[in-house]
Amino acid sequence: MSNLSFSLTQPVHYLQSGQFTAELGWRHHEMTHQQDTELIIGLSGQVHLQIGAETFHVGAGDLLTVFPFETITGAQPTVEKSSFIWCHFIQAGTWQLSSAATSDLTQISLPRFYHLNDFSQTVIAAQQLLDLAHNTAVRPLTSDYQTSLLILTLADAVHNQRIQATTHQTSINEIKEWLRINLAQHQSLQEIADQFFMNPDYLNRIFKRETGMTIAAYTNKLRLDYAKLLLLSTKDSIKTISTTAFFSDVKYFERLFKKKNHLTPNQYRQAYTHTFLNNNQVDPGVNLSDQVQHLEQQ
Structure with missing residues (x-):
């Protein structure tokens, strides 16, 4: 499964974010990204999304990354009330896709799809971003840094969980x-x-x-x-x-x-x-x- 890798020596540029609640029968409309990346973090229920020929069922604790220039759409309607947090950003500098996560800790590696066993810290970072990004009294640069912190939190959680897997836990x-x-x-x-x-x-x-x-x-x-x-x-x-x-x-x-x-x-x-x-x-x-x-x- 693909991973998106890029450097975080500079903060990413925050675009927009939100928390969405999908009612029964909701289906994601078709959307084509430009140079932006989207993070989707499942909170409850399950939403069914399609990127290219791949279908993903995003539930609580699931992370889905939509890479730049990709099209996302609904794979099928929801069968239960569901919610997720979404965030669009543009990474500074170059980026690349690879089949495996990078071992270079100076690089961020976001997987296409991953289930986090413990995603409490990720949700906290995401909720802080939503609070800051929608506060008109906060400088725009603050949202850039908070988005970067969310990405770091996600990447570290994925990395640590993968390390646990290497010890056969x-x-x-x-x-x-x-x-x-x-x-x-x-x-x-x-x-x-x-x-x-x-x-x-x-x-x-x-x-x-x-x-x-x-x-x-x-x-x-x-x-x-x-x-x-x-x-x-x-x-x-x-x-x-x-x-x-x-x-x-x-x-x-x-x-x-x-x-x-x-x-x-x-x-x-x-x-x-x-x-x-x-x-x-x-x-x-x-x-x-x-x-x-x-x-x-x-």
């Missing part, structure tokens, strides 16, 4: 959450391990020890659970459901579904026809299995 729950958020990406075991600075064989071994499944089996289970939820709550075609549940090949989806459930997708749907909800806002949440079980019992 990352919990299985964190890994599972990361896998859920990135279901659409179909990343290799090596790419997943790189996110946690771990050896891929070791990661797979401890994951199987704790969950009883390899990472590949677990991600397939998440996709199948999502497909079940769609089968029970929409009238979408099998092909559409296969694609929506992040399977690139509908034939493979049908074979895997039957192997794991002893029913074809159509047979499964027919067995629970009374549970259709006709809901076009189904979202792959944390407890997909619980949602499926609830629908099966209706």
Whole structure:
């Protein structure tokens, strides 16, 4: 996943910021950035955003960075009331994108998407920025420095959390959450391990020890659970459901579904026809299995 790197030897130039509350059914309008960068910090609920071909589900503790000259839009409507803080700024000097975070501590490295386990200090810095930036008695330069402090706070939080991961203190729950958020990406075991600075064989071994499944089996289970939820709550075609549940090949989806459930997708749907909800806002949440079980019992 990409990282934006730049120097903070000079403060960034603050443009605008705010805290937004999204009501049920809200969808982000399409917006193309110029040379500015945007930070989006999730506070509650979950909003669904798309940058290029990538979709991001931003919830509490999530950081999303929109790089310069990119277009952001809504991926789908919200299914719950949600809120987030946003901030636009222009970094001084040059910037670059890289696949890995920089190890040079004189450079700031902001990840495309990251979940912070403890984001209290980040929220405090963000709230201070909102207070200062909207106070007409405060000098404009103050907002530049406070935005720079927010960026430093974020970068340090990400850096420290990544260091903890190198000592293998990352919990299985964190890994599972990361896998859920990135279901659409179909990343290799090596790419997943790189996110946690771990050896891929070791990661797979401890994951199987704790969950009883390899990472590949677990991600397939998440996709199948999502497909079940769609089968029970929409009238979408099998092909559409296969694609929506992040399977690139509908034939493979049908074979895997039957192997794991002893029913074809159509047979499964027919067995629970009374549970259709006709809901076009189904979202792959944390407890997909619980949602499926609830629908099966209706």
